[in-house]
Amino acid sequence: MDDLEMLKLILRESDSPFFSDEQLQFYAEKNNYDINKTAYECLLAKAEDDSIALPGGLSLPNNKEYWLRLAKKYRPNGSKIL
Numbered sequence: 325m326d327d328l329e330m331l332k333l334i335l336r337e338s339d340s341p342f343f344s345d346e347q348l349q350f351y352a353e354k355n356n357y358d359i360n361k362t363a364y365e366c367l368l369a370k371a372e373d374d375s376i377a378l379p380g381g382l383s384l385p386n387n388k389e390y391w392l393r394l395a396k397k398y399r400p401n402g403s404k405i406l
Contacts (some may be wrong), residue, residue, distance in 0.1 A: 327352065327359055332373035334363045334398070335370065340387075342370050360398045 331348055332338070334399035343351075343366060355361040368391075 327357065331359060331362060331366070334359070334393075334394075336365050342366075361400060363399065364395050364398040367391050367398065371395065393401070 328345065328348055329353045331352065335343065335348075337343065348362075348366070350364055352359075352362050355365060371391035376384045
């Protein structure tokens with residue numbers, strides 16, 4: 325399995341598509357092909373408010389907390405050797 329396919333699995337793209345292959349490639353390059361950093365950034369993007377309210381009272385809640393919980397697994401810890 326290549327990194328792009330692994331990233332798609334982490335981001336659950338088959339269940340909740342959000343990114344094109346080109347976008348995933350962009351984020352991978354931006355993060356020096358570090359799969360964890362890339363997954364973290366992409367999951368934060370997916371956490372943007374996606375709630376929908378339609379006329380007639382129909383609404384779909386946002387999934388922000390779900391994506392943020394997943395992002396925590398890939399968050400860089402920021403520790404550095406001094």
